[in-house]
Amino acid sequence: MAKLNIPPTKSNLHRLKQSGQIAREGYELLDQKREILVIELMSYLERTKRVEKDMDKLISDAYQSFTKAVQSYGHKEIEDRSRSIKYPFSMQKKTLKLMGMNLPSAHVDPPRMNLQYSFLNTNAIIDETSKKFLKLISVLCEMAEIRTIVWRLSREVKKTQRRVNALEKIVIPETEETLKFIEGALEERERDELFITKMVKSKLQEDEK
Numbered sequence: 001m002a003k004l005n006i007p008p009t010k011s012n013l014h015r016l017k018q019s020g021q022i023a024r025e026g027y028e029l030l031d032q033k034r035e036i037l038v039i040e041l042m043s044y045l046e047r048t049k050r051v052e053k054d055m056d057k058l059i060s061d062a063y064q065s066f067t068k069a070v071q072s073y074g075h076k077e078i079e080d081r082s083r084s085i086k087y088p089f090s091m092q093k094k095t096l097k098l099m100g101m102n103l104p105s106a107h108v109d110p111p112r113m114n115l116q117y118s119f120l121n122t123n124a125i126i127d128e129t130s131k132k133f134l135k136l137i138s139v140l141c142e143m144a145e146i147r148t149i150v151w152r153l154s155r156e157v158k159k160t161q162r163r164v165n166a167l168e169k170i171v172i173p174e175t176e177e178t179l180k181f182i183e184g185a186l187e188e189r190e191r192d193e194l195f196i197t198k199m200v201k202s203k204l205q206e207d208e209k
Helices: 010-073 075-083 124-208
Strands: 090-098 101-109
Touching: 010 075, 010 090, 010 124, 090 124, 101 124
Parallel strands: none
Antiparallel strands: 090 101
């Protein structure tokens, strides 16, 4: 096991003990943070699966309705009517607060359905198609928001995991190995000093005699 290249002194021993304590506390906090982030990430992934399921059904329903509208009016008529249909979108930046972190995301407000042509030109199948596509757009906006959060959480989980691994596999083991080396070196130095002290004392006593 590797150790830090520092002199075996009492001051370094004291400083290293403090650093080791901080590293262990940091490891515990980061490990807890990682677990919470993983739980949050799994929750959003489950939510993604549910929204994807709804989205697949809405896509199928919307295009079936669109096919019926084309069959009823023809491509040219549907294309002409679609050109006059305009819906505004609004997007706002948002921040997800989690474990003291600010995870940036975006929220899209999908448009609400309103009359885009006269009552004389309206038709049930066209209204139904418009309604379904607007609902699909709403779900797509929700999916984009969720996936943005999932991407941010995934990055944070990876970053936290790297820090946990660095503390667990490098910093803490090196600190503990260095502490053992310094403690052993200091104990050996104390034994040598005690031995020398006894020899000097014995020599002085013999000289006095």
